[in-house]
Amino acid sequence: xxxxxxxxxxxxxxxxxxxxxxxxxxxxxxxxxxxxxxxxxxxxxxxxxxxxxxxxxxxxxxxxxxxxxxxxxxxxxxxxxxxxxxxxxxxxxxxxxxxxxxxxxxxxxxxxxxxxxxxxxxxxxxxxxxxxxxxxxxxxxxxxxxxxxxxxxxxxxxxxxxxxxxxxxxxxxxxxxxxxxxxxxxxxxxxxxxxxxxxxxxxxxxxxxxxx
Numbered sequence: 001x002x003x004x005x006x007x008x009x010x011x012x013x014x015x016x017x018x019x020x021x022x023x024x025x026x027x028x029x030x031x032x033x034x035x036x037x038x039x040x041x042x043x044x045x046x047x048x049x050x051x052x053x054x055x056x057x058x059x060x061x062x063x064x065x066x067x068x069x070x071x072x073x074x075x076x077x078x079x080x081x082x083x084x085x086x087x088x089x090x091x092x093x094x095x096x097x098x099x100x101x102x103x104x105x106x107x108x109x110x111x112x113x114x115x116x117x118x119x120x121x122x123x124x125x126x127x128x129x130x131x132x133x134x135x136x137x138x139x140x141x142x143x144x145x146x147x148x149x150x151x152x153x154x155x156x157x158x159x160x161x162x163x164x165x166x167x168x169x170x171x172x173x174x175x176x177x178x179x180x181x182x183x184x185x186x187x188x189x190x191x192x193x194x195x196x197x198x199x200x201x202x203x204x205x206x207x208x209x210x211x212x
Contacts, residue, residue: 001090003109003120004028005037010044012206019044020051024090025077027058028122029106030065039069045076053078057088057095059105082107098132100124102156108133118212119170121163123179125156135170139212141204142166144177144189164193164201172197174212178204 002013002025013019019041027035035058045051056077058066063079070076080088084099084107092114097107102123109120110133118139119130130140145157158166160177167175175197177189186203193201202208 001026001093004034004122005041006033007036010037010040015207019049022054024055024057026082026095026109027056027062028109028120029059029102030061030104031123034122035062035066038066042070042073042076046072055080055090057082057090059083059107061105096133098128101126101128110134110137113212116212118210119172121158121166123157126151126158126162130166130170133170137170137172137212139174139176139210140167140170140172141176141178141210143179144193144203145179145181146184147188147192160189160192161196164195164197167193167197167199167201172199174200174202174210176202176204176210180204 001023005025005027054077057080060081063081067073082097086097088095094112096110100106100108100122102125106122108122108124111118117137118141119133119137120141121143123143142163143158144160144163146159148159148161151159163177175193177193180189190201190203
């Protein structure tokens with residue numbers, strides 16, 4: 001599974017699997033930093049890898065943009081539109097989506113495999129209730145775009161403090177802070193989240209592996 005295809009992620013993906021080994025792609029929303037590697041995958045499938053169509057689960061807005069950049073979209077992908085409260089079984093994984101508090105239609109994801117689970121917030125402001133996806137998760141990957149001094153600016157992203165509160169709210173065993181804005185201090189994000197969340201906290205980095 002490839003969850004969000006932002007720029008540069010296809011190269012990282014191929015360090016672990018071949019393109020033809022992909023089961024599916026999940027795209028949480030249409031902002032470029034979350035899906036713009038899909039047209040690169042499209043070209044790779046059509047001209048080099050020559051594998052079968054790969055299922056994609058994404059919002060309607062993302063689909064409309066993808067059609068503009070991938071004119072023969074159906075030759076590479078089988079698109080499945082996801083929306084608030086959508087559910088899908090993909091292999092041995094149970095996926096559930098919930099719409100977040102963001103500028104465009106955006107889907108947070110919950111994945112359950114046996115007794116383990118993780119939540120990926122995608123992008124969201126503070127007015128989304130993560131408990132729409134349940135609680136008691138093994139792993140929560142939460143956006144932590146800025147620090148708390150910017151919370152009063154009304155930006156529809158989370159601060160490190162808010163990410164920590166989110167992890168506490170769903171009783172996460174492990175909280176991973178992701179989506180830090182350029183120039184943010186990684187250590188300060190960890191410190192701020194730890195003031196409200198007393199479990200394990202990691203600041204995401206390319207190449208890291210997380211179990212759940």
